[in-house]
Amino acid sequence: MRTLTLLSLLALAACADDPASFADATYDPVSMAEAPESTVDLAGADLDEASAEADETAARAPSAPPLSDAAFASRLLRRSADLRVSTETHDETLRTARAVAARYGGMVSGEDGSAHDGGSAMTTLTLRVPSDRFDAALDALAALGTVESRAVTVDDVTAQVVDVEARLRAKRAAEARYIGFVAQASSVSEMLEVQARLDAVRAEIESMESQARALRGGVTLATIRATIVGPATVAPLPPAPGLFARAADAIAVGWHGVLAVVFGLLPLWPLAVLGTVGYAVWRRLSPRVAV
Known part of the structure; x- marks a missing residue:
């Protein structure tokens, strides 16, 4: 029973x-x-x-009316932007961009530098700034040079946050119930079964808590990826060689030509030896013509 x-x-x-x-x-x-x-x-x-x-009841519920301005303001929005700016002073602009993040209460969470195809320096900064200062920070970064591209993305994560937090409350209630069942177990097998379910629920709670923190973190701090491109650098031409340098180059080329001829004829030395010996034998055996 x-x-x-x-x-x-x-x-x-x-x-x-x-x-x-x-x-x-x-x-x-x-x-x-x-x-x-x-x-x-x-x-x-x-x-x-x-x-x-x-x-x-939920299936019979009418569709929600359009959101008013006040209702939209209470939504949880995750904002991000991609900005590409060209400038004549890459290093100075890069320092100013880092300062923009601090000025608006944010931080630089990533930096990636490389060389552009044209030889110019290019650095991508990933900035995290408070969402309410997102527009101001983006405008400040755009003013650092010539804007080549600018894209802003806004994602409404309200439904995701509400869903995760509702499921999280349900899992926590289930955890409390399983804890109460542990004291009611009358055998080791019952206790092990309850403990297994309790461990599974706690693992789901940790996963949901991490998901909820990530969603709310994306709402609290907006992300700006700013790419700063410096001017193209042209490598200077090497100086023209002088008279003695050209003469030395000509002698070196001629010497290399002589060596090439010598090394090219070396494989023919057996034929030269055979030809010389054959000619000597022919001269010895041929009859002499009287004068």
């Missing part, structure tokens, strides 16, 4: 994973521990019925 009751309580705690069903039910460890099996089953049925009714 106690085992069946505990299993029913575990099934009821699992309903807390659904924010809609969690909103329609409360938990009392004492009353649930003393409740008979029929009461526990009825409570679970009531939760399922309440969840189904909430889903049906």
Whole structure:
């Protein structure tokens, strides 16, 4: 009997994973521990019925009217921008851009420097500034040189934040229920089952907390990626060589030509030896002509 009751309580705690069903039910460890099996089953049925009714009500709900200015101002907006600026003084402009982040209460979270195709220096700064000072900081960076490109992105993450926080509250309620069930376990197997579910819920809570922090962090601090491009640098031409340098180069070229001829004829020396010996034999064996 106690085992069946505990299993029913575990099934009821699992309903807390659904924010809609969690909103329609409360938990009392004492009353649930003393409740008979029929009461526990009825409570679970009531939760399922309440969840189904909430889903049906949400499906029949009319669409939301357009947001007013005040309602839009309360939305959670994640803002970012990509800016490309060319300047004649790359290093000085780079120092000024870093100062802009500090001036508007932000920070430089990343910096990447490289050489442009034309030989000019190019550095990309990633700035994080408060969202309410985003426009002012972006304008200050754009004023540092000639704007080549500028793009602003605004993402409404209100629904994501609300959804994550609602699921987080449900998971925390489930965690509290499982903690209460640990004391009611009558055997090692029951305790291990409850502990396994408790560990799984806590892992989900940590993941959701990290997701919620990331979403709200993106709303609190806007991101600006500013690329600063310096002037193209042209390499100077090497000086023309003098008279003696040209003469030395000519001698070196001639000497290399002689060596090339010598080394080119070396493979033919066996033929030269054979030809010389053959000519000598022919002269010795040929009859002499009397004069």
